[in-house]
Amino acid sequence: MIRKTNIRKTGSKPASRPASAGRSASRTSSRAKSEGRRPAAPKRASSPRRSDSDAPKRTFKRRSDSDTPKRTFKRRSDSDAPKRTFKRRSETPVKETRVKRTRGDFENVISQLEGREAVAGSRKPRAQAYTPKPRKPKATGEEGIRLNRFIANSGICSRREADEYIVQGVVTVNGQVVTELGTKVFRTDEVRFDGKVLKGEEKVYIIMNKPKNCVTTTEDEHDRKTVLDLVAGKCPQRVYPVGRLDRDTTGVLLLTNDGELTEKLTHPSYNKKKIYHVFLDKNLSQKDFDKILKGIFLDDGMINADALSYIDGDQTQLGIEIHSGRNRIVRRIFESMGYKVVKLDRVYFAGLTKKNLRRGQWRFLTDKELAILKMGSYE
Numbered sequence: 001m002i003r004k005t006n007i008r009k010t011g012s013k014p015a016s017r018p019a020s021a022g023r024s025a026s027r028t029s030s031r032a033k034s035e036g037r038r039p040a041a042p043k044r045a046s047s048p049r050r051s052d053s054d055a056p057k058r059t060f061k062r063r064s065d066s067d068t069p070k071r072t073f074k075r076r077s078d079s080d081a082p083k084r085t086f087k088r089r090s091e092t093p094v095k096e097t098r099v100k101r102t103r104g105d106f107e108n109v110i111s112q113l114e115g116r117e118a119v120a121g122s123r124k125p126r127a128q129a130y131t132p133k134p135r136k137p138k139a140t141g142e143e144g145i146r147l148n149r150f151i152a153n154s155g156i157c158s159r160r161e162a163d164e165y166i167v168q169g170v171v172t173v174n175g176q177v178v179t180e181l182g183t184k185v186f187r188t189d190e191v192r193f194d195g196k197v198l199k200g201e202e203k204v205y206i207i208m209n210k211p212k213n214c215v216t217t218t219e220d221e222h223d224r225k226t227v228l229d230l231v232a233g234k235c236p237q238r239v240y241p242v243g244r245l246d247r248d249t250t251g252v253l254l255l256t257n258d259g260e261l262t263e264k265l266t267h268p269s270y271n272k273k274k275i276y277h278v279f280l281d282k283n284l285s286q287k288d289f290d291k292i293l294k295g296i297f298l299d300d301g302m303i304n305a306d307a308l309s310y311i312d313g314d315q316t317q318l319g320i321e322i323h324s325g326r327n328r329i330v331r332r333i334f335e336s337m338g339y340k341v342v343k344l345d346r347v348y349f350a351g352l353t354k355k356n357l358r359r360g361q362w363r364f365l366t367d368k369e370l371a372i373l374k375m376g377s378y379e
Helices: 019-035 103-113 147-153 159-168 259-266 286-294 329-335 367-375
Strands: 171-173 191-193 205-210 250-256 274-280 296-298 301-303 307-311 314-322 341-349 362-364
Touching: 147 159, 147 171, 147 191, 159 171, 159 259, 205 367, 250 259, 274 329, 286 296, 286 307, 296 329, 314 329, 329 341
Parallel strands: 250 341
Antiparallel strands: 171 191, 205 250, 205 362, 274 314, 274 341, 296 301, 307 314
């Protein structure tokens, strides 16, 4: 028996989708709903590419290939416009403002200066010629100096002490007693102090390394050697020592004829710094060392050292700094405690040292040392 088969003809109805495909799609949609997801959209048919389309392609031309003419620019040098020119200031003509003078004009001016009659047509004569006033002479010898300063320069005393002597009538000028303060004297005047003629000498400052067996006085009754004998014949001015050192004490010593500076350096109220190198006959105990720093009692009152130290670990040699100006104060401090001073050397006094000076040598102070000494900047 012959079976009939369904034959699909071309051009007939499109074939239906297979059942399996529909089932799978429904299954996926139902599965997505159950899982809470959104079902995927069906795929769209892909559109043909632009390259596959029959539309003509757009073409672009380069600027160099275009037919538009290029813009050209001319340089300023190539242009036909005239250049601007500037003239220097020196090239511009300057008008002469000077007034030309003739020989007659100069003769008229000269005649006016000489006091002659002015010529017609000349300048107006001056009302009155200027004559400067004579200046006062600046020389000390011509205008004079005060009497107390003249006495102080002579090395007798300070200016304050000179005023006291003037009031007492001890000073005479040209044979007449002068008691008025502020009187001026000249170099030609004869000034006498207690009958002795004074000379206003130049200030001199000498530093000396005083030797042993030499006294610091101007005159000695026992005819012993003094410090002035070391400078005799070499210093024309009359100088005297500032302060005193014992005959056996060596070291720094100042000689001068400046009365004011001498009072400033020797008066106890100024308390000038002094440093001594002390040599003892035995070791200084620590107890006595501390006692000297704290202070000890002497016949003339309490005294203490400002600084005290051993030298090179040797307890028989000490460096002591003191400001007191009492007589033989360093020797008295150690002798009061049972020590004997074998040797005493002053190494510092009011900013001055004995550097580069051997025993018995001396020299004049430099300007720098003198300025430090007068200003007191060594304190």
